[in-house]
Amino acid sequence: MINPQPASTPPPEELPPASSAILEGRASLERLELLAEKGILNRAGFERALVLAGYIPTGEGWRRFLDYSLLALAVAFSLSGIIFFFAFNWAEMHRFTKFGLVEAGILICLGFAYYRGLNTLPGKAGLIGAAVLVGALLAVQGQVYQTGADAYTLFLYWAVFILGWAIIGLSGPLWFLWLVLLNLTLWFYGEQAGFAGELTLFNLLFALNGMGLALWELGRAWGCGWLRGRWEPRLMGLAAFIFALIPTIALIWSWHSPAEIDRSMVVGAVLYLVLTGTVIFIYTYMIHDLFMLTLAAFGLVVTITSVVAHEVSRTDFQASGLLLIGVVIIVQAALAVNWLQRVARSWEVAHG
Amino acid sequence: MAKLKTVVDELIAEGYLPVEKRGELTGLLADEAVGTTWYIQAAVGISAWIAALFIIGFIITGIILTESALAYSITGLIFIAAAVGIKYLFRRSNFAGQLSLAISLAGQGLFVAGIYLGTESLLTTCLITILMEATLFLLYPGRLHRFISALILLGAILTLLYGEWEIYEATHALVILLLSLALLIWSEDSYFVSQGLRSLSRPLGYAVTLTLFGLLLPSVIYEINYVKYWWLSTLGLLVVSLLFFIYLRFGRNVLNLSLALMAAMAGGVVVLSLLTWQTPGILASLILLIVGFWRGHRLVWGLAVAFLVFFIGAFYYHLALDLYEKSLILMGSGALLLLARTFLLRQFRPVQEAV
Numbered sequence: 001m002i003n004p005q006p007a008s009t010p011p012p013e014e015l016p017p018a019s020s021a022i023l024e025g026r027a028s029l030e031r032l033e034l035l036a037e038k039g040i041l042n043r044a045g046f047e048r049a050l051v052l053a054g055y056i057p058t059g060e061g062w063r064r065f066l067d068y069s070l071l072a073l074a075v076a077f078s079l080s081g082i083i084f085f086f087a088f089n090w091a092e093m094h095r096f097t098k099f100g101l102v103e104a105g106i107l108i109c110l111g112f113a114y115y116r117g118l119n120t121l122p123g124k125a126g127l128i129g130a131a132v133l134v135g136a137l138l139a140v141q142g143q144v145y146q147t148g149a150d151a152y153t154l155f156l157y158w159a160v161f162i163l164g165w166a167i168i169g170l171s172g173p174l175w176f177l178w179l180v181l182l183n184l185t186l187w188f189y190g191e192q193a194g195f196a197g198e199l200t201l202f203n204l205l206f207a208l209n210g211m212g213l214a215l216w217e218l219g220r221a222w223g224c225g226w227l228r229g230r231w232e233p234r235l236m237g238l239a240a241f242i243f244a245l246i247p248t249i250a251l252i253w254s255w256h257s258p259a260e261i262d263r264s265m266v267v268g269a270v271l272y273l274v275l276t277g278t279v280i281f282i283y284t285y286m287i288h289d290l291f292m293l294t295l296a297a298f299g300l301v302v303t304i305t306s307v308v309a310h311e312v313s314r315t316d317f318q319a320s321g322l323l324l325i326g327v328v329i330i331v332q333a334a335l336a337v338n339w340l341q342r343v344a345r346s347w348e349v350a351h352g
Numbered sequence: 353m354a355k356l357k358t359v360v361d362e363l364i365a366e367g368y369l370p371v372e373k374r375g376e377l378t379g380l381l382a383d384e385a386v387g388t389t390w391y392i393q394a395a396v397g398i399s400a401w402i403a404a405l406f407i408i409g410f411i412i413t414g415i416i417l418t419e420s421a422l423a424y425s426i427t428g429l430i431f432i433a434a435a436v437g438i439k440y441l442f443r444r445s446n447f448a449g450q451l452s453l454a455i456s457l458a459g460q461g462l463f464v465a466g467i468y469l470g471t472e473s474l475l476t477t478c479l480i481t482i483l484m485e486a487t488l489f490l491l492y493p494g495r496l497h498r499f500i501s502a503l504i505l506l507g508a509i510l511t512l513l514y515g516e517w518e519i520y521e522a523t524h525a526l527v528i529l530l531l532s533l534a535l536l537i538w539s540e541d542s543y544f545v546s547q548g549l550r551s552l553s554r555p556l557g558y559a560v561t562l563t564l565f566g567l568l569l570p571s572v573i574y575e576i577n578y579v580k581y582w583w584l585s586t587l588g589l590l591v592v593s594l595l596f597f598i599y600l601r602f603g604r605n606v607l608n609l610s611l612a613l614m615a616a617m618a619g620g621v622v623v624l625s626l627l628t629w630q631t632p633g634i635l636a637s638l639i640l641l642i643v644g645f646w647r648g649h650r651l652v653w654g655l656a657v658a659f660l661v662f663f664i665g666a667f668y669y670h671l672a673l674d675l676y677e678k679s680l681i682l683m684g685s686g687a688l689l690l691l692a693r694t695f696l697l698r699q700f701r702p703v704q705e706a707v
Contacts, residue, residue, distance in 0.1 A: 336396075
């Protein structure tokens with residue numbers, strides 16, 4: 001049975017002031033659990049703290065839960081029913097009906113965006129919905145007319161058609177969608193048109209994402225409030241590192257066979273080194289972002305491990321080499337974490 | 353989310369926290385470790401696993417050459433002991449934690465393989481595995497490891513039931529037992545936390561919840577048809593859940609709902625059970641979704657939502673109807689849910705704030 005402790009405490013206004021800035025922090029679940037675990041809060045106090053911090057729902061919370069979950073389920077069922085209905089009749093539908101359905105979806109999304117305003121979150125969501133449906137419209141067009149066009153043209157036209165909305169939308173996620181479409185266009189163009197070697201394609205993809213990242217950060221620095229999101233530049237950074245690392249690793253594994261080395265490997269490795277240096281400088285001193293530094297640090301772990309693994313593979317001690325590689329990874333990861341934590345602490349000190 | 357200060361002030365004002373404990377509270381929180389962000393933990397975790405795989409590869413290369421069951425078992429035990437030692441020595445290091453986890457799992461694999469190769473008995477292997485995992489569950493001070501130990505332990509029990517004894521219909525008893533255990537763990541979570549037992553109760557709770565869903569998966573995978581009478585599970589789940597909510601309402605007095613609303617919800621659950629009598633996963637997910645929301649456990653809640661979506665999807669997919677009929681049923685279900693929502697929101701008048 002839960003029994004609250006006796007209320008023998010003075011009113012809050014007579015209490016001593018907060019002894020630490022810790023109390024200004026969030027009442028996170030971990031903190032409340034720690035207090036209960038260490039006996040500062042008894043079970044009743046812990047339960048009450050969970051309610052006060054919003055983890056355990058109140059009566060109103062339950063009402064909202066019922067409201068939202070039943071509404072979400074009802075919408076999901078109804079939409080699935082509608083989709084199934086059209087799927088059942090799809091083959092018999094006239095092509096104009098098919099186009100009409102998707103275009104109606106686009107118009108509804110645009111109407112919603114216009115009604116809610118492009119400066120609101122629902123308005124931006126409506127515009128993104130319309131942009132996604134443009135892709136569906138192009139897919140239906142390809143299916144109806146069996147154009148036989150290459151896949152990259154779909155992504156290219158898609159990106160071209162939504163460019164205007166991206167410009168007026170002032171929405172980070174919409175621009176990110178646009179960049180993803182450009183990535184897909186370039187990828188499929190490289191694959192299907194075969195305009196360049198695979199490693200050159202990776203270098204171009206690196207350039208695309210690196211440029212996207214640079215423009216994003218510049219835009220943010222110049223005061224574009226709608227570019228303040230961090231997950232988009234981080235994903236661009238991740239893509240840039242991956243695309244730069246591939247030719248670099250290829251160069252490492254071809255190092256002892258000069259005939260296998262081509263220019264795209266060298267270019268990729270140089271770009272990778274420039275990227276790592278730039279990221280470490282910018283995100284340590286100008287924009288404090290530990291995620292980007294983590295990418296740079298573990299990119300180096302991958303590179304150095306590749307060098308060691310390649311050298312081990314050329315010796316006769318391959319079983320012992322496995323042990324060596326394991327130890328090298330342990331040492332590098334420990335150094336990387338140590339460095340990241342030191343940087344994070346230095347930021348904390350700088351920010352007071 | 354509320355500020356800690358707001359919560360602490362309110363707790364003091366309501367008499368849950370003596371004012372003199374305030375200093376102790378801030379001191380304790382100041383000492384807590386500075387958390388490492390998730391992406392550093394992820395990168396460190398991946399590095400640790402890769403490093404462990406190389407080291408394990410080095411050792412196993414030597415063991416395989418011996419082809420000896422005894423060598424497998426002894427090496428496995430050494431791995432496990434090393435893992436426990438690393439974990440105790442570097443308790444706060446995320447990297448050491450992941451490394452020891454990988455080494456421990458490799459050790460367990462080697463040990464169990466050695467036992468099976470040596471005895472050629474599934475029964476002995478499962479019993480030793482159960483004993484080993486129960487010991488590791490208590491001994492190894494890591495939540496993820498404890499979760500995996502509990503999962504393997506439950507897996508060994510299932511292997512005995514299905515592989516050794518071939519009692520497939522025991523699934524229903526196990527389903528009822530696991531749901532009861534999950535409800536006990538999650539509803540009494542604050543008790544376990546205040547007793548300092550959350551490092552044991554939480555991993556067990558997650559393992560039990562996941563195993564429960566896993567056990568119910570074959571009910572919607574028609575290719576796996578060794579269990580026939582899924583309605584037994586549905587009936588058991590229905591009885592356990594109704595008893596549980598009656599206990600919460602009248603025993604612990606934590607659900608301040610009117611009798612009419614309780615009756616309406618119970619009726620709804622009974623109707624749902626009748627409609628989905630061969631798909632007990634829907635009812636199980638729904639119960640755990642509600643309990644997860646009530647206790648503020650987002651992971652339980654999220655798991656329940658994911659499985660609910662899966663079970664509902666599978667239920668409709670397997671209906672012996674064409675796409676047109678299914679579309680009408682789905683739209684009808686949507687309309688019914690909207691009606692239920694309107695009714696429940698009108699009825700929902702909380703008497704006082706739920707605790």
